[in-house]
Amino acid sequence: MKIHETLDAYIDAHTSEATAFLQSLIQEKSVQGNELGVQQLVTRKLESLGLRPDVWEPNAHELDGHPYYIPSRPAYKGSPNVVAVWKGTGGGKSIILNGHVDVVPEGDTAKWTQPPFGGTIVDGKMYGRGTTDMKGGNVSLMLALESLIRTGVRLKGDVIFESVVEEESGGTGTLATVLRGYKADAALIPEPTNMKLFVKQQGSMWFRITVEGRSAHGGTRYEGVSAIEKAILVHQAVLELEKKRNSRINDPLYAHIPIPVPINMGKIQGGSWPSSVADLVTVEGRIGVAPHESMQAVKDELKETLERVSAGDPWLKDHPVRLEFFGGQWVPNQLATDHPFTEVVVSTFEEIYHRPIAVEASPWGTDGGLLGRVGEIPTLVIGPGETRVAHYPDEFIQLSEVVLAARYFARIIAAWCEPTAS
Amino acid sequence: MKIHETLDAYIDAHTSEATAFLQSLIQEKSVQGNELGVQQLVTRKLESLGLRPDVWEPNAHELDGHPYYIPSRPAYKGSPNVVAVWKGTGGGKSIILNGHVDVVPEGDTAKWTQPPFGGTIVDGKMYGRGTTDMKGGNVSLMLALESLIRTGVRLKGDVIFESVVEEESGGTGTLATVLRGYKADAALIPEPTNMKLFVKQQGSMWFRITVEGRSAHGGTRYEGVSAIEKAILVHQAVLELEKKRNSRINDPLYAHIPIPVPINMGKIQGGSWPSSVADLVTVEGRIGVAPHESMQAVKDELKETLERVSAGDPWLKDHPVRLEFFGGQWVPNQLATDHPFTEVVVSTFEEIYHRPIAVEASPWGTDGGLLGRVGEIPTLVIGPGETRVAHYPDEFIQLSEVVLAARYFARIIAAWCEPTAS
Numbered sequence: 001m002k003i004h005e006t007l008d009a010y011i012d013a014h015t016s017e018a019t020a021f022l023q024s025l026i027q028e029k030s031v032q033g034n035e036l037g038v039q040q041l042v043t044r045k046l047e048s049l050g051l052r053p054d055v056w057e058p059n060a061h062e063l064d065g066h067p068y069y070i071p072s073r074p075a076y077k078g079s080p081n082v083v084a085v086w087k088g089t090g091g092g093k094s095i096i097l098n099g100h101v102d103v104v105p106e107g108d109t110a111k112w113t114q115p116p117f118g119g120t121i122v123d124g125k126m127y128g129r130g131t132t133d134m135k136g137g138n139v140s141l142m143l144a145l146e147s148l149i150r151t152g153v154r155l156k157g158d159v160i161f162e163s164v165v166e167e168e169s170g171g172t173g174t175l176a177t178v179l180r181g182y183k184a185d186a187a188l189i190p191e192p193t194n195m196k197l198f199v200k201q202q203g204s205m206w207f208r209i210t211v212e213g214r215s216a217h218g219g220t221r222y223e224g225v226s227a228i229e230k231a232i233l234v235h236q237a238v239l240e241l242e243k244k245r246n247s248r249i250n251d252p253l254y255a256h257i258p259i260p261v262p263i264n265m266g267k268i269q270g271g272s273w274p275s276s277v278a279d280l281v282t283v284e285g286r287i288g289v290a291p292h293e294s295m296q297a298v299k300d301e302l303k304e305t306l307e308r309v310s311a312g313d314p315w316l317k318d319h320p321v322r323l324e325f326f327g328g329q330w331v332p333n334q335l336a337t338d339h340p341f342t343e344v345v346v347s348t349f350e351e352i353y354h355r356p357i358a359v360e361a362s363p364w365g366t367d368g369g370l371l372g373r374v375g376e377i378p379t380l381v382i383g384p385g386e387t388r389v390a391h392y393p394d395e396f397i398q399l400s401e402v403v404l405a406a407r408y409f410a411r412i413i414a415a416w417c418e419p420t421a422s
Numbered sequence: 423m424k425i426h427e428t429l430d431a432y433i434d435a436h437t438s439e440a441t442a443f444l445q446s447l448i449q450e451k452s453v454q455g456n457e458l459g460v461q462q463l464v465t466r467k468l469e470s471l472g473l474r475p476d477v478w479e480p481n482a483h484e485l486d487g488h489p490y491y492i493p494s495r496p497a498y499k500g501s502p503n504v505v506a507v508w509k510g511t512g513g514g515k516s517i518i519l520n521g522h523v524d525v526v527p528e529g530d531t532a533k534w535t536q537p538p539f540g541g542t543i544v545d546g547k548m549y550g551r552g553t554t555d556m557k558g559g560n561v562s563l564m565l566a567l568e569s570l571i572r573t574g575v576r577l578k579g580d581v582i583f584e585s586v587v588e589e590e591s592g593g594t595g596t597l598a599t600v601l602r603g604y605k606a607d608a609a610l611i612p613e614p615t616n617m618k619l620f621v622k623q624q625g626s627m628w629f630r631i632t633v634e635g636r637s638a639h640g641g642t643r644y645e646g647v648s649a650i651e652k653a654i655l656v657h658q659a660v661l662e663l664e665k666k667r668n669s670r671i672n673d674p675l676y677a678h679i680p681i682p683v684p685i686n687m688g689k690i691q692g693g694s695w696p697s698s699v700a701d702l703v704t705v706e707g708r709i710g711v712a713p714h715e716s717m718q719a720v721k722d723e724l725k726e727t728l729e730r731v732s733a734g735d736p737w738l739k740d741h742p743v744r745l746e747f748f749g750g751q752w753v754p755n756q757l758a759t760d761h762p763f764t765e766v767v768v769s770t771f772e773e774i775y776h777r778p779i780a781v782e783a784s785p786w787g788t789d790g791g792l793l794g795r796v797g798e799i800p801t802l803v804i805g806p807g808e809t810r811v812a813h814y815p816d817e818f819i820q821l822s823e824v825v826l827a828a829r830y831f832a833r834i835i836a837a838w839c840e841p842t843a844s
Binding site: 104105107108111202204206207208215216217218219220221222223226228229231232235258259262264265266267268269270271272273274275276277278279280281284285286288327328362363364365387388390391392393 | 526527529530533624626628629630637638639640641642643644645648650651654657680681684686687688689690691692693694695696697698699700701702703706707708710749750784785786787809810812813814815
């Protein structure tokens with residue numbers, strides 16, 4: 001097919017430019033609240049393609065009260081979404097291309113061998129926070145889009161490119177795009193799946209558990225009640241809940257995943273003085289939600305577990321453990337393997353990669369849940385970069401994978417949105 | 423004895439004044455680093471009695487390298503000691519009266535029903551951080567001293583009043599008094615013993631345990647190693663060590679104390695993101711040292727316990743738990759029950775309280791260890807206020823106990839330092 005060769009040739013001729021663009025995106029430290037710089041780069045890129053991006057900050061006031069809105073921040077000043085629509089000629093199926101630009105913090109910089117926001121290239125890999133999760137995938141999308149526009153292809157369906165904020169803390173950015181009216185017949189999110197196709201994505205929620213104790217002088221600690229000791233009871237009970245929840249999962253897609261829907265207790269903080277008994281401990285974590293589960297059912301199950309812990313302890317009985325859900329929330333999602341969009345994504349894969357596509361259920365949530373459950377948009381997740389390096393020190397992406405994914409995405413878009421006959 | 427009646431009468435006539443003075447001391451929030459205001463009040467009080475206080479900041483540079491110096495802060499700027507010597511006429515035995523002015527933080531203010539630094543009086547009790555631990559006892563000492571000076575008593579021995587800093591974090595203040603040359607034939611510390619006589623005091627040390635994990639995305643938490651889970655192993659091992667150490671204590675003085683030498687793990691902190699696996703946890707605590715033990719032997723025992731934990735865990739084997747001793751350190755102390763000073767303290771007690779004195783071993787360390795082991799000064803600890811309210815919300819002291827203790831202390835000083843015949 002002539003068009004494929006043209007697109008491939010364009011992409012090959014523009015890999016250096018795309019690499020430099022990715023590097024500039026990495027050098028913008030777009031952690032939560034600091035996404036303006038990177039979005040300005042994206043905006044300029046889209047404008048250079050002749051598009052007129054819609055740039056707006058999510059409005060906390062408008063979002064408030066929406067059942068899927070988790071207010072991670074009081075306001076989103078300086079954290080705009082960028083959406084550009086490449087209008088089709090009409091009569092075709094439309095597609096949303098969605099990627100987030102926010103990144104998690106770099107963590108302990110001593111564990112990085114490369115600068116966390118340098119975008120340095122070593123042996124064909126670019127290093128830096130956000131290379132894999134997920135500016136690499138975003139650049140693949142933009143390069144695909146660019147190849148289509150610059151080579152004069154005309155599509156029947158609309159292509160809607162969305163560069164969103166707040167994915168890492170619950171999806172306010174993508175929710176805002178849906179509520180602003182951006183819909184399509186399908187959506188593609190190039191989160192780092194190492195080019196596996198995630199037809200199901202695990203959802204998740206952040207929670208905070210507060211455990212009360214009674215303070216006392218450490219020298220007479222038997223007169224107090226250690227909130228740390230009680231928090232350990234809670235910790236063990238939550239691990240048991242994790243076991244129970246996972247024993248119920250029999251989806252073959254999760255067969256090779258040690259813990260399909262993990263509960264991660266990631267942060268603990270308690271006590272204020274070495275020689276006082278700790279009177280307050282907070283544990284913050286993330287609970288996975290299986291693709292078929294409702295958020296509320298999972299909340300209830302965690303709540304019941306903690307109630308059981310409290311009821312079974314003489315101190316906690318009168319000072320029950322408190323539970324709240326806060327910050328991040330990712331809605332799970334699934335799309336049938338025989339959906340027409342899945343079929344396009346699967347068949348196109350072999351053309352580019354010359355091997356069968358691996359179909360999996362993802363161990364983490366994406367904005368796909370919001371597109372799927374709130375926007376009712378059939379959504380799939382597949383992208384370059386390996387999950388195992390996301391959120392880690394020395395996060396990197398293989399640059400050749402970014403380019404190959406651009407070829408793949410260009411063909412998917414063309415196949416789905418259908419070129420005009422001209 | 424005429425002198426006793428005179429002293430009692432003076433004290434009774436000045437209780438309102440002493441109460442107001444105590445209130446002003448409480449209103450100075452003299453947490454670590456913030457002791458200047460309270461020491462200025464003490465200085466003015468001593469000056470009003472005709473004394474010329476020695477006011478100086480401990481010099482970290484001079485203290486450095488002393489085997490009993492635990493640098494809790496890099497410098498003591500703005501945290502002076504105050505020492506005043508009331509010279510005797512000669513030929514008598516001298517006494518040190520030692521009390522600290524630093525207080526532990528107020529903790530969760532929501533748990534206080536009275537303002538933590540208000541010094542409010544309800545039903546004869548004054549409330550506030552430091553009322554019991556130990557500004558109440560300090561005021562008893564100062565009122566006793568005032569009664570002796572103001573009623574014209576002359577003593578043969580010197581009376582050395584010491585208002586010190588840094589007791590709550592290891593005794594730098596008192597160590598500095600010893601190294602500055604303040605010595606005496608006996609020392610009295612009115613820590614809140616509820617007027618029980620502590621002939622033995624438990625020592626203690628602060629420690630910090632650092633546990634390493636490996637970070638990972640919470641959704642694939644099985645790819646990481648939770649430092650929180652490993653810290654729980656450590657926590658349990660330390661509780662077992664506490665059991666073992668206490669099973670060895672057979673001193674009848676400790677017979678009624680549930681845990682004679684407790685190990686308190688008071689503070690825990692770890693992880694930085696709810697949906698990342700925690701890669702670092704620190705636990706800070708306090709380990710009790712029995713009166714007969716050496717500090718080093720206790721350090722070694724904790725170290726060996728942690729080494730055993732590390733050796734027994736596949737991850738910790740290669741990432742061993744780290745242990746450091748920092749901040750607070752209180753040296754244990756003991757004085758024979760047949761020492762002449764003990765005899766004076768015991769016999770005088772019955773005169774005032776009309777019941778036999780209770781002799782105990784304290785569950786916590788005091789600056790008495792430094793006076794005893796470094797200064798070689800026979801030291802006893804007895805004072806008003808109940809241990810159980812120290813370091814707690816709604817700390818308070820019964821004001822009548824402060825006054826009664828002042829009478830008692832005045833008589834001890836008179837008996838030990840011996841009035842001139844005049």
